[in-house]
Amino acid sequence: MTTLASPALPLLLEEVEVTAVERLSPSFVRVELASPALAEFGVDGGTWDQRIKLIFPPEGREPAPIVGADEAWMYAWFEQPAEERGHMRTYTLRAVRGSGEHTRFVVDLVVHEAHGHSGPGSSWAARARVGDRIVVMAPRRGVxxxxxxxxxxxxxxxxxxxxxxxxxxxxxxxxxxxxxxxxAAFLEVPLDADVLRDVTGPAGVEVTWLPRNGAAPGALLHPAVVAHLGEGAAEVEVADEEIDPDLWETPSYSSSGEDVDAVVRHVGHDLDDLYAWIAGEAKVVTGLRRVLVNELEVDRHQVAFMGYWRIGVPMKS
Ligand SMILES: Cc1cc2nc3c(=O)[nH]c(=O)nc-3n(C[C@H](O)[C@H](O)[C@H](O)COP(=O)(O)OP(=O)(O)OC[C@H]3O[C@@H](n4cnc5c(N)ncnc54)[C@H](O)[C@@H]3O)c2cc1C
Incomplete structure (x- = not known):
C-alpha cells in the first residue's frame, strides 16, 4: 500500500522527481515525473486531455512541504507571497508510463521565453534537470x-x-x-522545428501542422479552420477588449455565464455530426468560437472552447 503525502485530500497532491528531460524541439521540453505515490493515480476511462497542476518552487528552492496537507493547506498556500510558495500552473498529462509505484507522468511544457514572454512554468522547463523536484496535483483513483x-x-x-x-x-x-x-486536427506551433514526429492518430484523422514562424498566434490556425469548415464559414476579427482571458466554454461550464442547459438542436444542420475541441491563446479561441457558434450556429453541446493562456496575462497563482 502506497503512502500518500496528503491522504485527507480527494486528489493526489504529491512531490515528484524529474526522472527524464528531453528537449523535443525549440519550444517543447518533455519531462517524466515519478513518485511511488503515483501508484494511486487513476481516472475512469481514458485520460484524453486530462489536466493536472504543477507547483514550481521558487528558483533554487525545494518544494513547500506537503505532508499532511488538507484543504486548509491549500488556502494557506495561496495566501503566501508567490516568491515564497512558488507558482501553480496548469498542464496536460501527455502520457502515463509504467504502472504501480513505477507510474510516471509525461508532461510536455512549452518554453516561451524565446517569444518575448516568460513565466515560472516556462523558466522551470528551460532549466529542468533529472533529480529536480516539484509538486503535482492529479486525479486519485476512484475519486x-x-x-x-x-x-x-x-x-x-x-x-x-x-x-x-x-x-x-x-x-x-x-x-x-x-x-x-x-x-481533422490543426496544430499551430511557433517554428518549423516544433513539428513533433511522435504525434500520430487514426488514419481517418488528418493532422495538419501550422508553423507560424514569426506570425502572430492564430494567424495560420484561424484561416485553416475556417477553410476546413467550408461554405458558410468566414474569418472574423476580435477586438482585444472583448477577450476574456479565462475563456472556458464547454457543454458543462460557461465562463461568460451562458445557460449550459439550454439545448439548441439544429436538425439537418451540415455540422450536426461534428464535435469541435479548440484550445490555445484566448483571443484565437474566441475568434474560432465566433465562427462556429455565432456564424455557423453549431450547438454549444458539440463544442469545447478553452483559453489555455492569454498574451500578456500570467496565469493566476
Ligand atoms: C487545461 C490546460 C492545459 C494546458 N496544458 C499545457 C501543456 O500541456 N503544456 C504547456 O506548455 N502549456 C499548457 N497549458 C498552458 C499553460 O498553462 C500556460 O501557457 C501558462 O501561462 C504557462 O505558465 P508560465 O508560468 O510559463 O507563464 P505565465 O506566468 O502564466 O505567463 C507569463 C507571460 O507569458 C505569457 N505566456 C504564457 N504562455 C505562453 C505561451 N505558450 N507562449 C507565449 N507566451 C506565453 C503570458 O501571456 C504572460 O505574458 C495549459 C493550460 C490549460 C488551462
Whole structure:
C-alpha cells in the first residue's frame, strides 16, 4: 500500500522527481515525473486531455512541504507571497508510463521565453534537470476529479484545433482515439522545428501542422479552420477588449455565464455530426468560437472552447 503525502485530500497532491528531460524541439521540453505515490493515480476511462497542476518552487528552492496537507493547506498556500510558495500552473498529462509505484507522468511544457514572454512554468522547463523536484496535483483513483473536457459523445466527425500549449492535449487525444475515428486536427506551433514526429492518430484523422514562424498566434490556425469548415464559414476579427482571458466554454461550464442547459438542436444542420475541441491563446479561441457558434450556429453541446493562456496575462497563482 502506497503512502500518500496528503491522504485527507480527494486528489493526489504529491512531490515528484524529474526522472527524464528531453528537449523535443525549440519550444517543447518533455519531462517524466515519478513518485511511488503515483501508484494511486487513476481516472475512469481514458485520460484524453486530462489536466493536472504543477507547483514550481521558487528558483533554487525545494518544494513547500506537503505532508499532511488538507484543504486548509491549500488556502494557506495561496495566501503566501508567490516568491515564497512558488507558482501553480496548469498542464496536460501527455502520457502515463509504467504502472504501480513505477507510474510516471509525461508532461510536455512549452518554453516561451524565446517569444518575448516568460513565466515560472516556462523558466522551470528551460532549466529542468533529472533529480529536480516539484509538486503535482492529479486525479486519485476512484475519486471523481474532473479535468477532462474531450467529450465527443456520438459525433462522427472531429475537429481538434489548438496552438503549442494544446499540442500535448491534442496529441494525447489522437493517441487514444479508436481506429475508426474520422476528422481533422490543426496544430499551430511557433517554428518549423516544433513539428513533433511522435504525434500520430487514426488514419481517418488528418493532422495538419501550422508553423507560424514569426506570425502572430492564430494567424495560420484561424484561416485553416475556417477553410476546413467550408461554405458558410468566414474569418472574423476580435477586438482585444472583448477577450476574456479565462475563456472556458464547454457543454458543462460557461465562463461568460451562458445557460449550459439550454439545448439548441439544429436538425439537418451540415455540422450536426461534428464535435469541435479548440484550445490555445484566448483571443484565437474566441475568434474560432465566433465562427462556429455565432456564424455557423453549431450547438454549444458539440463544442469545447478553452483559453489555455492569454498574451500578456500570467496565469493566476
Ligand atoms: C487545461 C490546460 C492545459 C494546458 N496544458 C499545457 C501543456 O500541456 N503544456 C504547456 O506548455 N502549456 C499548457 N497549458 C498552458 C499553460 O498553462 C500556460 O501557457 C501558462 O501561462 C504557462 O505558465 P508560465 O508560468 O510559463 O507563464 P505565465 O506566468 O502564466 O505567463 C507569463 C507571460 O507569458 C505569457 N505566456 C504564457 N504562455 C505562453 C505561451 N505558450 N507562449 C507565449 N507566451 C506565453 C503570458 O501571456 C504572460 O505574458 C495549459 C493550460 C490549460 C488551462
Amino acid at each position: 471523481p476529479f474532473g479535468g477532462i473536457e474531450f467529450l465527443p459523445g456520438t459525433a462522427t466527425r472531429l475537429l481538434l484545433a489548438g496552438d503549442e500549449t494544446a499540442v500535448p492535449a491534442i496529441a494525447a487525444i489522437l493517441a487514444q482515439l479508436p481506429a475508426y475515428a474520422r476528422g
